[in-house]
Amino acid sequence: MQSYAVADLLLEDEALRDGLQIESRIFTIGEKIELFDYLRDAGLKRIQVGSFVHPRIVPQMADTDALIRTLGKQPGTVVSVLILNDRGLERALACGVEHVSMSVSIALVAAALPGVRISLHLHDTRGLGLANMLAGYEAGVRTFDVCAGGLGGCPFVKGAAGNVPTEDAVNMFDSMGIATGISLPALMPAVEFLETTLGRALPGRMKRVLAFQRACSAETGGAG
Ligand SMILES: [Zn+2]
Numbered sequence: 001m002q003s004y005a006v007a008d009l010l011l012e013d014e015a016l017r018d019g020l021q022i023e024s025r026i027f028t029i030g031e032k033i034e035l036f037d038y039l040r041d042a043g044l045k046r047i048q049v050g051s052f053v054h055p056r057i058v059p060q061m062a063d064t065d066a067l068i069r070t071l072g073k074q075p076g077t078v079v080s081v082l083i084l085n086d087r088g089l090e091r092a093l094a095c096g097v098e099h100v101s102m103s104v105s106i107a108l109v110a111a112a113l114p115g116v117r118i119s120l121h122l123h124d125t126r127g128l129g130l131a132n133m134l135a136g137y138e139a140g141v142r143t144f145d146v147c148a149g150g151l152g153g154c155p156f157v158k159g160a161a162g163n164v165p166t167e168d169a170v171n172m173f174d175s176m177g178i179a180t181g182i183s184l185p186a187l188m189p190a191v192e193f194l195e196t197t198l199g200r201a202l203p204g205r206m207k208r209v210l211a212f213q214r215a216c217s218a219e220t221g222g223a224g
Helices: 015-022 029-042 064-071 086-094 106-112 129-138 166-175 184-198 206-223
Strands: 010-013 046-052 078-083 099-101 119-121 143-146
Touching (some): 010 166, 015 029, 015 184, 029 184, 064 078, 064 086, 119 129, 129 143, 129 166, 166 184, 166 206, 184 206
Parallel strands (some): 078 099, 119 143
């Protein structure tokens, strides 16, 4: 059996960006901050809050500059944003964001910058998100993008399902003895907030598992 050492694992939640960019309901800045607070309080150390894309193409992200300015510096949690081009980088620098993400070809980067920290961005389209995450971990990747509830899809990739649910990834690493620094029960308010606000159940599995475990222990307690 493979043994795993406690490692500097980093899960970056992207529900506010990859999750909300596909939703027809546009969240207010207040709602985005509420979700950010739940995720930060659960222990997420890096949270992607938006992207700098043209608001006509992705109107859900139109308030990203204002959101970053409102959030300001967050002690213990890095606020991250997705950029696609130079214009996006200029907007990111102008509002003082601490971390930018950019999708690039891993062929090119590994060759040009040996030793650079690579992150893996997975959608769960074929139900293999966690399996691919584990394969990535075993290959040495230590940073993974996730979305609370498994929210998401992609306006540019037709048929893409949501990202790997944050809570399911935390459960997987917890059960392997790999510290994430994220509290699984404390993630539930974020998932519940999203499900209530959007009016539908999300694909993440751990909310149902924890509810079932609570019901079982209440039953056992009642019988005893
Ligand atoms: Zn994505």
